[in-house]
Amino acid sequence: MTEITAHSSGMGIGSTIRYVLFAVSAILMAVTLYMIFFWVPTELNLGVSQRIFYFHVPLAWLGMLSIVIVAIASLLHLITGKSKWDDLAYTTAELGVLFATLILVTGSIWARGDLGWWWTWDAKLTTTLVLWFIYVGYLMVRAYSTKGSQGARYGSVVALIGAVDAPIIYMATVWWRTAHPELNVGPVATDGDSIGSANIYITLLVSTLMFTFLYAYMVMERYSMRRTETALDEVHQMFD
């Protein structure tokens, strides 16, 4: 019971880090919005709708990072059997659904505004939709399997298989012809010069930092809650 109370009260160094992360992301949020709407120039070829890029790209980066964290935490859970790794996997999978949904929605709206269509079955879009289904599949396995270690093990296997999708999404524009431009961000970027203005790079960097801080805050907050949920389940099992 002391453990549950400690989790739920949220005192200690964990909560201080959470407050700092929240404050930093709130400040960066204001700076990012100022940069996107007032500071960065309008891209000549894509026009005003290109400003969606400053949300779409960071959301995509965090959506893919989530599945990597889910897979690593699941692997550690399978090796060690510790519930903290499973709680981290569950937390990042839940946030992964949120980010994957936003990648698809923001991309779809951008395509509608700029190209005139909502959806096309090209490689990058389809593999991102597959990522969304992997997250939803993971959470459904967890929701419908028995509570305890068996459900966690099933979920871990789904996560490990699902992680294969992350490099496929990233490399989709290299391996297949897609509606997306060639890679201009990341380790194997081939088309870095196409962005043109340094202001565009700086705005993208600040926006990515802001979303990464926000993501870290949300992971910590949700993880703390998930630990309490797990502890409460254990207490309920003791009472039953």
Next chain:
Amino acid sequence: MAVQLVATRTAFASGMVQQNLRGESELPWLFAVYIITWAVFFGYIFMLSRRQREMRREINALKRALADRETKS
């Protein structure tokens, strides 16, 4: 030469007008993205805060159940 300059300027100005018109027509999509993104984040945080309230109630109920058990024994 002067005619060519005027023609170029006119073409440039009409291009700018087209760009501005296109920009204005794209604005609702841009705002839709920003509104939806923040609405989803706030919705998620609201859902978390509700879940936290439920858990607090659950913890208090468990505390009361434990206290009852101890007084009975």
